[in-house]
Amino acid sequence: MSECLVITSGKGGVGKTTTSANLAVALAREGKKVAVVDADIGLRNLDVILGLENRIVYDLVNVIEGQCRLKQALIRDKRIEGLFLLPAAQTRDKNAVTPDDMKKLVDDLKELHDYVIIDCPAGIEQGFKNSIAGADRALIVTTPEVSAIRDADRIIGLVEAHDLPEPELILNRYRAGMVGRGDMLGREDVLEILAIPLLGIVPDHEDIIISANRGIPASFDDDSVVGAAYRRIAARLGGAEIEIPSFDDKQTFWGSVARWMGLAPAREVM
Amino acid sequence: MAPPTPALDAPQILLLFRDEIAVFQIPETVEFEGVREQIDRLIALEPPDALGPTCRLDLGERPITLLDLRRLVHHLDQTHSIEVTGLYSSTQAIHRFAQRELKLKLFLDGTPPPEDLMPQPEPTDLEPASATAPEAPDVDASTAPAPQAGQALDLDPDDILDAELQTPTPSDELEPEPEPAEEESGVRTLHVPRTLRSGHAVSFDGDVTIFGDVNPGAQITAAGSVIVLGTLKGVVHAGATGDEQAFILCLQLQATQLRIGTRIAIPPKEGSQGPEVALVREGRIVIEPYRSRLPR
Ligand SMILES: Nc1ncnc2c1ncn2[C@@H]1O[C@H](COP(=O)(O)OP(=O)(O)O)[C@@H](O)[C@H]1O
Ligand SMILES: [Mg+2]
Numbered sequence: 001m002s003e004c005l006v007i008t009s010g011k012g013g014v015g016k017t018t019t020s021a022n023l024a025v026a027l028a029r030e031g032k033k034v035a036v037v038d039a040d041i042g043l044r045n046l047d048v049i050l051g052l053e054n055r056i057v058y059d060l061v062n063v064i065e066g067q068c069r070l071k072q073a074l075i076r077d078k079r080i081e082g083l084f085l086l087p088a089a090q091t092r093d094k095n096a097v098t099p100d101d102m103k104k105l106v107d108d109l110k111e112l113h114d115y116v117i118i119d120c121p122a123g124i125e126q127g128f129k130n131s132i133a134g135a136d137r138a139l140i141v142t143t144p145e146v147s148a149i150r151d152a153d154r155i156i157g158l159v160e161a162h163d164l165p166e167p168e169l170i171l172n173r174y175r176a177g178m179v180g181r182g183d184m185l186g187r188e189d190v191l192e193i194l195a196i197p198l199l200g201i202v203p204d205h206e207d208i209i210i211s212a213n214r215g216i217p218a219s220f221d222d223d224s225v226v227g228a229a230y231r232r233i234a235a236r237l238g239g240a241e242i243e244i245p246s247f248d249d250k251q252t253f254w255g256s257v258a259r260w261m262g263l264a265p266a267r268e269v270m
Numbered sequence: 271m272a273p274p275t276p277a278l279d280a281p282q283i284l285l286l287f288r289d290e291i292a293v294f295q296i297p298e299t300v301e302f303e304g305v306r307e308q309i310d311r312l313i314a315l316e317p318p319d320a321l322g323p324t325c326r327l328d329l330g331e332r333p334i335t336l337l338d339l340r341r342l343v344h345h346l347d348q349t350h351s352i353e354v355t356g357l358y359s360s361t362q363a364i365h366r367f368a369q370r371e372l373k374l375k376l377f378l379d380g381t382p383p384p385e386d387l388m389p390q391p392e393p394t395d396l397e398p399a400s401a402t403a404p405e406a407p408d409v410d411a412s413t414a415p416a417p418q419a420g421q422a423l424d425l426d427p428d429d430i431l432d433a434e435l436q437t438p439t440p441s442d443e444l445e446p447e448p449e450p451a452e453e454e455s456g457v458r459t460l461h462v463p464r465t466l467r468s469g470h471a472v473s474f475d476g477d478v479t480i481f482g483d484v485n486p487g488a489q490i491t492a493a494g495s496v497i498v499l500g501t502l503k504g505v506v507h508a509g510a511t512g513d514e515q516a517f518i519l520c521l522q523l524q525a526t527q528l529r530i531g532t533r534i535a536i537p538p539k540e541g542s543q544g545p546e547v548a549l550v551r552e553g554r555i556v557i558e559p560y561r562s563r564l565p566r
Contacts, residue, residue, distance in 0.1 A: 042469060044487075053486065054526045054536045056505075066344050067337075090487050091471035 004106050004116040005237070006135035008159070010151030012122030014143045015172035018208055018217075020119035021049045022227070025219040026234035028083035032114040035074065037086045037105075039131040040121035041097060044088035051215020052077065052085050061089035064101045070108050079220070084113070094126040099133035106134025115237075124158060132159065138167040139199060144174060144185040149193055156196060168197045170233065173204040176248035187244075200233035202226055203247045283308045285316070291356070292325040298332040306345045313350055326356035326377070334359070335475065335493065336367050336511050343372055363493070363511040367532075459494075466490070466504065473510075486526055495519070505529070517549040517565050523557060530555055 007020045017040075024036035038046035041061065047053045058073035063086070070086075077083040086109070089096065109116045118135060121127035132138065138159045142152040152169075159167045171190055178184035191198055205226040211218040218227035219234075225247075232242045283305065284295040294309055313321065325346065327339075343354045356375040357368050368374040458476035465480075468487025472478060477494035488504035490496050493511045498520035507529035509516030514531040523546040528535050530548065535555035537548070545560035558565070 048486075056527070057534060066348060067340070090469050091489055 002110040002114050002116065004110060004118065004134050004136045006118040006120055006131050006138050007141060008120035008128065008131060008138060008155055009141045009148070010122065010124060010155040011142075011148045014148050015141050015170075015202070015208075016122075017046050017049055017119050018212065019139070019141050019170055019172065019202070019230070020046060020117050021217045022219040022230035023234055023237070024050075024083060024115075024117050025080065025217045026227075026231040027115050027117075027237070028077070028080045029219065029231070030234060030238070031082065033082040033084075033112070034115045034117065035084045035086060035109045035113040036117040037109070037119065038088035039102070039118050039127060041088045041127065042090065042093045043121065044090050046119050047075075047085060047087045048215065049212050049217065050077065050085055052087075053215075056087045059087045059089040060105070061092050061096045064097055064105065070105070079216075094121070094130065097126075097130050099129050102130045103134040124154065128155075128158070132162055132164070135164060138164050139170055140167050140194070140196065141170045141172050142190065142194070143172050144179070144187075144190055146185075149185070149190060153194060156194060166196055168199040169194060170200050170202060171198065172202045174201045174247060175204045176246060180248060198244065199236055200229060201244055201247065202229045202233075283312060285312045286328075288326070290322075292321045292352075293328050293356075293358075294325060295328040295330070296332060298330065300332075302334070302338050305342065306349075309342075309346070310349065313352075321350075321352060323351070324353045324355045326358065326375075327354055328358040329361065330358065331360050333361050333475070334364060336364055339364055339368065340372065343374075363513055367512045460492075465500065468504075475511075484520075484525075492516070514550045517547050519545065519547045519560055519565075521545050523548070528555055528557075 005023075007016045007023070009016050017038075020036055024034045027034045036046065036050075037060065038044050039060070040046070044059075047056060052075050055075050058068040060073065062068045063070050063073045074084040074086055077085065086105075106116055106118070116134075118131045120131035140152050140156055140159070142148045156167055169191070171187060174187075175184055179186040187198065187201060203226055205218075205224075207218045207221070207224045207226045211221070211224075217230075218224040219230045221227045232244075235242055283297070283300060286293045286295055294312070296305060300308065327342065339357075346352045346354055354372070354374060356377055358377045359365070359368070360378070365376055369376060458474075460472070460474040460476060460478045461481065462472060462478065463481045465482035466472065466484045466488035468485055470488045471491070472480075472489075473491035475493045477496070478490055478492040479497045479499065480490070481499050483500035484490060484498050484502045484504040484506065486503045489507070490504070491507045491510045493513065493516075494508065495516045496506050496508045496518045498506070498518075500520070501522040502518070502520035502525045504525065505527045506518050506525060508518045509531040510529075512531055514533070516530055518525075518528055518530065521544075523537060523542075525537050525548075528537060528548050530550050533550060533553075533555050535548075537557060542559070546557050547560045547565050548555055548557045549565050550556075
């Protein structure tokens with residue numbers, strides 16, 4: 001049974017595209033067949049994050065307008081079996097696509113793949129409506145910031161109005177050190193407001209920026225902390241019960257020294 | 271309010287029958303934008319099934335781009351379930367495409383097609399022509415076989431499953447603001463006096479010259495050649511209506527992708543210094559240093 005996930009947030013810049021790319025890679029590494037769709041028409045960048053920009057010939061709008069077949073527009077990632085990108089059109093706008101078009105497209109993609117991941121644009125208008133149209137499950141990305149959480153809350157309401165199952169949360173750019181000092185909202189604070197299941201936490205990490213510039217998502221990297229975080233999230237998507245670590249021991253030098261000295265056992269949370 | 275009546279002096283598409291097959295005759299004066307609508311209206315006026323399952327298009331002298339032709343064929347198929355099987359057109363640039371990609375039979379001045387215009391059996395355009403590249407070249411520079419100097423990598427045919435290429439549809443098009451300069455040869459050139467940024471698309475039925483850079487995410491589609499007096503980082507499709515003599519010339523070549531005619535290539539990442547020109551030689555796109563004269 002294949003499933004369509006929409007990665008959405010309301011606010012821009014919180015990590016939807018990063019999450020879409022990394023989850024797609026992580027799922028493909030589990031042996032799944034994955035299509036990741038850039039629904040940010042006119043502002044595409046999933047192709048850049050995945051390092052596939054120079055192989056685009058056709059895009060989502062070409063498929064919808066019947067100028068090419070779906071299989072012609074899907075770009076196969078040669079680094080890993082089973083990963084395909086459907087790029088957005090860059091020179092069109094969101095109104096080139098309707099929710100019905102997207103629903104049909106997602107149905108076609110689901111025939112060919114185990115997972116279809118939709119990278120939703122920011123906002124709550126046309127692009128959001130298109131992205132959610134064919135989705136079976138919504139993953140809400142937020143950072144631990146008040147404004148992002150406010151937008152996430154709004155989006156959760158809209159998702160719930162769309163007859164989808166309860167959305168799940170990915171808390172991105174988490175900095176355990178700041179949370180410890182009381183300078184950042186912690187997971188409990190965020191969950192108290194949003195009150196939806198937490199699928200995972202992704203630490204704020206320079207690997208994301210380095211990997212974005214190289215076009216090689218961190219999930220490819222076995223040694224990356226964020227890559228590992230995304231791989232755990234991918235496993236949880238399939239139902240695996242993997243605990244969410246606290247991230248603080250790996251984040252601060254003194255934390256790891258303290259743990260090594262047996263002073264501060266790693267916190268078990270949730 | 272009276273229903274709108276079509277203006278009597280508006281150029282009209284005619285529905286005729288030749289060899290008992292419906293033929294839509296589209297005069298040069300009808301704007302492409304209105305063609306599909308007019309055809310819809312013509313079909314609606316006919317009794318059901320009067321037209322049969324196939325039809326032909328008669329474009330006469332009317333120039334048409336590959337994309338518009340494909341749109342028209344697609345429209346008739348999708349909206350009316352009528353397959354276009356034949357074409358009358360004196361626009362040579364689309365003949366090959368019409369035969370090979372759209373599988374249309376060509377009628378020149380109403381006469382059956384001469385031998386040399388008959389469909390050729392082996393259309394394998396996008397496959398690397400060279401036998402030295404049995405493995406599809408990989409895009410990742412680190413694992414790719416080192417390209418020969420000046421040789422662009424042909425795109426993996428795997429990526430384009432059906433070796434068909436058409437010009438994408440730009441909506442955000444920059445208007446050809448400065449009046450295109452008509453040259454004696456009849457080839458028109460569009461001058462664009464600025465840098466094209468991500469999301470900008472220029473498409474033009476002749477040559478295009480950009481006085482500025484072409485950034486990643488910008489796209490130029492031209493029936494003729496493209497000259498970029500700046501750095502080319504985006505995507506350029508020259509000869510988009512099938513002209514493989516078209517070339518792409520720029521001061522600094524770091525393009526995301528180059529397309530000439532029906533061919534696609536990804537240039538090597540490490541761009542060399544100085545002006546370069548991309549053109550088709552022996553069925554492949556190659557990149558050569560530009561030496562103060564037009565290629566060929
Ligand atoms: N976990 C993270 N650590 C560090 N930087 C991140 C992280 N997640 C996202 N970013 C950065 O935040 C910016 C926005 O991310 P992006 O995925 O493009 O967001 P969106 O798609 O929601 O607009 C990018 O520059 C990205 O590198
Ligand atoms: Mg994004």
